[in-house]
Amino acid sequence: MDVTAPDPFTELLDQVADLSDQLVFLQRLIPQALALTDEAQATGLVQQAAALINTPGAALHVRGEWLGETPGWLRGVQPPGHAAVLPAGAVHTGAPFCGAWRLTAVLAVPLEQGWLALWGKRDFQAGERELISTLAQLLDAALRAMQGRREAARYAMQERDRRQAQAVWRAVTPEALSTPPGYHLHLHSQPASDFGGDFQFQEAEWIVAGDVSGKGLPAAIITAMFASAFTVAARSASLNSTLGEALHDHLERSGAFCTLAAMQVRPDGQLRVLNIGHPPVLLRRADGRLEEVRASAPPLGTFPLLHVDVERVWLHPGDALLVYSDGLFEAEDASGVPFGLERTRQLASEVAPTAFIRQAVAGLRGFEVGDDLTLLVLQRDPAARGVQRRLPGDLQALATLSEALREAVPPDHPALMPAELAITELFVNAVRHGGAREVTLRAHTSGADILVTLMDDGSPFDPRSAAPQEGGELREHGYGLLIAQRCAREWHYARKAQFNRQTLRLRAPDLSALI
Template sequence: MLPHAYDSAAAGEATGQIRRVLVVDDSQMQRRILCAMLRQWGFEVWQADSGEAALRLCADLLPDAVLSDWMMPGMDGLDFCRRFRALQRDSYGYFILLTSKSDKGEIARGLDAGADDFLTKPVDAGELRARINAGARILAMQRQLSDTLGELRAAYDAVDRDLRQARTIQQALVPQRSRVFGTSRVSLLLKPCGHVGGDLVGMFSHCDRKLGLYSLDVSGHGITSALMTARIAGYLGGDFPDQNIALDRILQGTLFRPPEDVAQRLNARLSADPGVVEYLTMAYAVADLQTGRVDLVQAGHPPPLLLRADGSTEFVGRGGLPIGLIPQARYDRLSLWLKPGDRLLLYSDGITEATLRDGTLLDQDGLRMLARTCQGEGTEYLDDLFWRLTEATRHGARLEDDISAALLEFAPDQRR
């Protein structure tokens, strides 16, 4: 059962993608006839007289094609085909069953077992060569597809590495999840549904008395939206107050601009950029930590939820236009007063539009109920909110949309 000597150059020219052929037949005469034809055409030929012997050969040999008799004692052609398909190999092996059967049901059995083609005995040389050539074309396409998939996987891996790095960079836009201002505290939650997302939350202050906090949602998902959030983070960053468009530098110091002015300035910048079709919704608030006064603007963002210390709740806001959609858009300011122990929650629509297990949306009433049941303070409260949300949704921990929230817990400094 050693391979016949062959001219490798001639084999490559004659066979294309098929060079090694394994012939399996319990008839010595049939094997001689098939092997003689195949060797004449330049193939490297191996032979076995049973399915068991063929499998032992396949442990060391990976044939490009197999010609196997259907009816053999012991392991028949169907069983051998199934065992052959179960072998671990990187390339595909083309399998031709030799049979005298022509019934459609029997042919279907052969196909189910993994056979690619059939030849009727006695085998005609021209038909055998045609079947081999057809197999060679299929293997050529399979190997070309395999090469293409390999290239695609390499490209995907490169993109995946870049996206993971982009995720790290985007997470750096929220360097602190919680920060204490005097005796009050702001906590943040940011959960993109993919590697990167279009939601952003943040906080900043230049003094102990006032702070700014925001929640925004850029239209769309993915890289483009993430780039927009990075840009907005630069406009509303807390590390470099002189670059923050929400702060006004004057001779006496730095002041917070009115929220509606911040929205209009941001809208003017985004609307003026050619080729940028993305827009964003935003809830932005300026809180006076001594008096409890909060001035906010709602630019197409879900209405903030006011959680009173006495257990009552209220959604605040009048809607408003998204930012970057209409160049001359105007925005209104809304004011409210916090009392000791009150909390103000800014959030994205990834929360209220989350799909529950019954197919309905969480909506504002669902958020109100969820917010009342959450435990803890600061980031613990927000993490509990996120956990309860994922438990209630149809998809569990897999997000359909980015989820973000900013929580202000008001506690006036009694020492002032």
């Protein structure tokens, strides 16, 4: 009897013991795999499995990289397409590779996002291969679950940050603004994403709208910064220079720029309008006639802000300012044709200010709005007392001029008579010296003041530059200009398209100064 021959019973007991160890390992593996929080723990499970089957070397390759120390020769092995054993001698593990110690077989098992390798034995038994294949399946599920938890946590953090950023942006750029007394205010704010580059806000008497280049969180950050800077600038003596100092360098460094349309709104209908690089602000008169307040400076962040014109306009009852962003006129139809500025002007002229936003949004059906869309309408109360009258460029219309003024001004108003004299003189100047064929009078009162806008289509002429005659006796020419100067608390002239526009704030003068 050969006493060196293996005892079958002993071999069976060894196999049962190995199987028992593997079952215990698998029982422990499942909860560990479910609790996997990082790749290092996954590598630890592979090392435990290797120790269980008496395999000296093991390594895990996940998402393009080996985890932990790996011998150089293993880095040259191609990832397997299926579980396989590379027999001893099939892989060169000698110098100059590190970790070489003897001829070894390599058990390679693919994962969904990588593979695992075990080596250091001349062969792997079927049960060992089965164990490692089971481990690979569990690792696949565990790594996917871990990645899912990470993505969910990252998404939750991003979602929290997004909500916080959106809340900050909406606090700076509210969906509704307070309506100034004596006006109607309508706003449509439609960002292209959760937070856009368009903005609108109020600061004291100012209503501000604008557009920051870009979209998303970077634009929202600049918007918040701009709102803070404007708050400070609006309280300074020089709004435009303070804005430039506060924002230009930062915008230039960040490669961003910002357009701005700002309106200082007074209860009596006087507005100061500032346009820095923004699309033309439309002044829509109650009769549908349009005027424009064009940009007088490039966008902030492009060039240093040296000078910006502030345009003064009176909004008479029914007049409105229309502010819009490039999301309106740059929207394109299926053929790539933009909505366009001309269609915007036509819509503004043809529809009532209260319907402009509704009609603009309806008109965009069939157009792709690829940018933030902001529409803002500020209208002077049309129910307030006032007058808007177009008169022919004929001196016989002087009587009609006086009648029109009295529609807006009570007969006992202290400035009525001097206002009649001043407006008559300006009408005569426009017809006689400017060759005007049409003169439009717009007027309303505010306390002791009469606010007048006079427009004519004559040749360019600023009557403020004419030298009035001295007072002391009545004269046909010049005395009216003197009256206008003496009772005008404000008198502004602008050439708008083909029209001369004069805005006057008239109050009864000190008559003793005329004698």
